[in-house]
Amino acid sequence: MTIMTNATDAFPHFSQRRAVRIVFASTSGHTEYVVDALTDSLKSITPGWEIEATRAEKMKPQDLLSGDVLLLASSTWNTGSVEGQLNPHMWVLLHDDKAKTLDLAGKPCACIGLGDHRYFYTARATDHLEHYVRVHHGRLIVPTLKITDEPYRQEEAVRVWGRQLVDASKQIDRC
Ligand SMILES: Cc1cc2nc3c(=O)[nH]c(=O)nc-3n(C[C@H](O)[C@H](O)[C@H](O)COP(=O)(O)O)c2cc1C
Numbered sequence: 001m002t003i004m005t006n007a008t009d010a011f012p013h014f015s016q017r018r019a020v021r022i023v024f025a026s027t028s029g030h031t032e033y034v035v036d037a038l039t040d041s042l043k044s045i046t047p048g049w050e051i052e053a054t055r056a057e058k059m060k061p062q063d064l065l066s067g068d069v070l071l072l073a074s075s076t077w078n079t080g081s082v083e084g085q086l087n088p089h090m091w092v093l094l095h096d097d098k099a100k101t102l103d104l105a106g107k108p109c110a111c112i113g114l115g116d117h118r119y120f121y122t123a124r125a126t127d128h129l130e131h132y133v134r135v136h137h138g139r140l141i142v143p144t145l146k147i148t149d150e151p152y153r154q155e156e157a158v159r160v161w162g163r164q165l166v167d168a169s170k171q172i173d174r175c
Pocket residue numbers: 025026027028029030031032074075076077078079082083084085087114115116117119120121122123124149150
């Protein structure tokens with residue numbers, strides 16, 4: 001007779017269950033396309049995980065604390081004629097008074113930035129997102145994914161990066 005000690009013995013993948021909170025800003029839909037491709041990929045390889053993607057303009061700063069893993073994704077803009085800025089929606093979210101004082105307290109984080117090679121400061125959103133995570137005491141668990149130019153036909157890079165993210169997320173100590 002087999003005695004099961006707990007539910008995770010019966011369903012091993014539940015013991016590594018994670019909630020991944022994706023926050024993205026997208027204007028023409030490129031970042032959204034990448035986030036959709038990533039979400040589909042994550043869902044297919046991590047049944048039981050909670051993968052939730054939300055637009056930055058629908059988020060409150062304190063929502064950044066929810067979930068086990070925080071993923072920030074943004075395109076790059078030339079707001080005010082200055083190249084290499086965050087997408088305005090992500091900028092507004094991360095520069096809100098509450099976001100400015102948010103303590104990510106070691107939260108596992110990852111970043112995705114998009115841009116276009118025709119700009120001198122190509123895909124600088126990556127730098128801004130990483131900077132936010134570091135300054136607010138988040139922990140980058142995988143190298144940032146940079147997507148230059150249209151994301152169509154770059155799905156394989158997204159899928160491979162997603163696999164890296166899953167592997168790194170499984171290493172997270174759960175309290
Ligand atoms: C107004 C505007 C400004 C942009 N500025 C930059 C820039 O400074 N650097 C860069 O790499 N790409 C820049 N881009 C290109 C976008 O980042 C790129 O097309 C991205 O894939 C758009 O993603 P989204 O549709 O999710 O917003 C700019 C695009 C627009 C429309």
